Structures are given as structure tokens and as C-alpha cells.
Amino acid sequence: MKTFRYVRAHSVDEATAAHAGRPASRYLGGGTNLVDLMKLGVEAPGTLIDVSRLPLDAVEELRDGSVRVGATVRNSDLAAHPLVRDRYPVLAQALLSGASGQLRNVATTGGNLLQRTRCPYFQDLSKPCNKRAPGSGCGARDGVNRDHAVLGHSPQCVATHPSDMAVALAALDAQVELQGTRGARTLPAAEFHRLPGDRPDQDTEIAHGELITGVVLPPSGAGLPSAYRKARDRASYAFALASVGVVLGVEESVVRHVRIAFGGLAHRPWRALRAEEALLGAAPSDEAFRRAVDAELAAAEPLRDNAFKVRLARNLACDVLRRLAASPTTS
Missing domain, CATH: 3.30.43.10 (Uridine Diphospho-n-acetylenolpyruvylglucosamine Reductase, domain 2)
Structure with a gap:
């Protein structure tokens, strides 16, 4: 060092x-x-x-019913907070799926959003990696790529984003608050991270010097049935092969609110806009869920070793949607 x-x-x-x-x-x-x-x-x-040690460690309800989470709130505290557990279970479940209890006691909300890929080529200085050293190449594209992206990747980078929390925030339509020397601004959580394109070294839309000061959870998804599911190689302390966060509101046997975000499939949490559009206004059914998710995953471009991720993500999403639709609170 x-x-x-x-x-x-x-x-x-x-x-x-x-x-x-x-x-x-x-x-x-x-x-x-x-x-x-x-x-x-x-x-x-x-x-x-x-x-x-900045005074950014509070979780508070705002006047409009939204919940503001300070950037230095620890992951374990956020997962256990009554406002989060009761109103946004998808977020609590995602946080508890990440890392170990010891790490969650230290890791922060802002830091979780800014964590970098766990791609082994990025972490190994002896290997080529355009994210770490622009122009050096992508070792994973023709190398060991079982854990890598199937959506939104580019010739420059096939890495995936590791955060569980960020997937839930994308599904909740959360906003990320930023403060810099030029003032404050907010970004939708679903747009905070970038796809690799030809600049995979730029993980996010954050400007130089900007600090994440908090995350705002809107009232639109509060109290609706929601869930996070994660598939990984071992039961704990492992990153997602595929994961999904879903918020689903069903009224009078029709889908009135739906948000779906995938993790482990792309360079950023992947908001499933095609699937959401297909389900909105439809009657919830296994067939409707399958068709909607398949429409989203039709854009997948698997690498040599990770085509299984497409089926894995489909099964996860359809299972979560089915379970949420059967919840008594959706009718």
C-alpha cells in the first residue's frame, strides 16, 4: 500500500x-x-x-411520506430500521443478503452504492482490464466469464455491479442526493450507475468531488408487497449470480404498480422497463409474468460460460412475482 x-x-x-x-x-x-x-x-x-463522522447517519420520515436515509447509515442499522422493514421489505431483504454481519455493521449506505466490481480481472494487476487501466483490454471477455454480464455489456467491459442494496433502490424509484462545490442535486438510483460503453472506468454519473449525502425512498412504493431474491454459489457471503428486486401492487385483479430490477446481470442494476410495461394493467398470472420477463431478457447477450444466468434470472423473477401476487395485501 x-x-x-x-x-x-x-x-x-x-x-x-x-x-x-x-x-x-x-x-x-x-x-x-x-x-x-x-x-x-x-x-x-x-x-x-x-x-x-459527518452528521449523515439518520433515517427520518419526511413530510410527504418519503423516507430519507443518510449516507453514513450502516447497512445493518438500515436493514433493521422499522420504517424500512415495514414499508420497504425489498430493501431490508437486499441488505441482509449482502456480505456478512460483521461487514454490514461497518459498511455505509453511500459506500455501498460506490463499491466497485468484484471481477477478478479488475482486482488482479497482472491481468488486462479496461476498467482499471483504460486501453489495456478486457481479460474476462474471452477468459473466465461465468460470473459476468449478460445485459448491457460492451466490447470494453463485461463486469457486473456487486451491490444488492442498489438493486432494491432501483426497484423502489429511490433518489440519490449529491453535494459538491457547485451545490446539491439528485439522481434517480436507477440512473446513478453507468453501462460500460467505451468508458468502463466510469462507474457512476457522480461528478468529481461530489459526495453522496443521502438516499430518499419515495412514498409511492411504501407498504406495497415487495421482495428481493438472490441466487449465489453459497448460502452467504457471496455475490449474486442473479438477483431480483420487485415491488408489486395489485388492485381488483389488475397490476396497478410494478417495479422490477435485476442484479448480477449487468454493469449496473438493471431496471426491467419492458417487463414493467407489459405487466402494467394486466391480470397477474404465471403466463403474464413469464411473457413479461422473457420480453425483458430477450436483449440478453450471454458470454461463453454464463448463458445459464438468463434462465436463472427468469425463474427468480417469475417466482417472486407469483408469490407477491398471491399476497393478501395485493387484493
Whole structure:
């Protein structure tokens, strides 16, 4: 690990000013991903700006019924919070599916969104990786790619985004709050992460120096049946081969509200807009669910070793939709 400068920020303005003035700086929250990458040599920041003690650790209900989650709220605290468990079970379930209990006690909301891919080619300095070293190539495309993307990938990168929480936030139409030296702005969680295109080194739409200050969960999905399912190689402490977050509202035997997001399939949480459009206004049935999900996954372009992910994602999504539709609270 290379030497670096350490700055402990006492306010959001102090943090963003320090970051903007140092191009090679990084924000440090729980450090569960960044510190590992520093040890591997993948990340070598000149300055670490510690934001873990900023007053951004509250979960609060706003006047319009939405819920604001501060960026430094720990994953374990968020998963256990009554407002989240009762109104947004998809988010609580996604958080509890991620990492281990020890890591969830340290990892933060903002840091979870900013974690980088676990692609082994990205983490190994001896391997080519356009995300780590633009122009060096993508070792995974013709290498070991069982765990990689089937949707939205490019010739430059086939990595997947590892966050479970981000999938649930995309399904909930959450908003990500950002603060920089030029002011504050918000981005939809479903648009916060980027597809690789020809710049896979850019994971998100965040501008240099901007700090995630919070996430807002809207009232539109509050209280509706929702769930998160994850398929992985072992029962815990493993990243998703495929996952799905679903919010479903059925009234008078018709789908009135539906949001679907996939994880483990793309460079970002994949919002299933085609499937949602097909289901809205339809009667919930196994056939309707299958057709809608198949319409979404028709865009999949599997690699040599991961075609199984398409069927896996289909089965996960259809099973979750079926179970939610049968929930007493949907009628």
C-alpha cells in the first residue's frame, strides 16, 4: 500500500472542498471495499477524506411520506430500521443478503452504492482490464466469464455491479442526493450507475468531488408487497449470480404498480422497463409474468460460460412475482 494523506472532514462543505482540490483523493466511509482495493494496488489515492463522522447517519420520515436515509447509515442499522422493514421489505431483504454481519455493521449506505466490481480481472494487476487501466483490454471477455454480464455489456467491459442494496433502490424509484462545490442535486438510483460503453472506468454519473449525502425512498412504493431474491454459489457471503428486486401492487385483479430490477446481470442494476410495461394493467398470472420477463431478457447477450444466468434470472423473477401476487395485501 502506498502512502497517502488523511483528512478527517467535520462538515459536508469541508469534505467536498478537500476532495475538489485534490484530483487523486477518495472519500472514506466504512472502507470495506476501498481499503481492500488499496491493499491490492488497484486504488492508490493521494488523499483519503474521512466522512464517516459527518452528521449523515439518520433515517427520518419526511413530510410527504418519503423516507430519507443518510449516507453514513450502516447497512445493518438500515436493514433493521422499522420504517424500512415495514414499508420497504425489498430493501431490508437486499441488505441482509449482502456480505456478512460483521461487514454490514461497518459498511455505509453511500459506500455501498460506490463499491466497485468484484471481477477478478479488475482486482488482479497482472491481468488486462479496461476498467482499471483504460486501453489495456478486457481479460474476462474471452477468459473466465461465468460470473459476468449478460445485459448491457460492451466490447470494453463485461463486469457486473456487486451491490444488492442498489438493486432494491432501483426497484423502489429511490433518489440519490449529491453535494459538491457547485451545490446539491439528485439522481434517480436507477440512473446513478453507468453501462460500460467505451468508458468502463466510469462507474457512476457522480461528478468529481461530489459526495453522496443521502438516499430518499419515495412514498409511492411504501407498504406495497415487495421482495428481493438472490441466487449465489453459497448460502452467504457471496455475490449474486442473479438477483431480483420487485415491488408489486395489485388492485381488483389488475397490476396497478410494478417495479422490477435485476442484479448480477449487468454493469449496473438493471431496471426491467419492458417487463414493467407489459405487466402494467394486466391480470397477474404465471403466463403474464413469464411473457413479461422473457420480453425483458430477450436483449440478453450471454458470454461463453454464463448463458445459464438468463434462465436463472427468469425463474427468480417469475417466482417472486407469483408469490407477491398471491399476497393478501395485493387484493
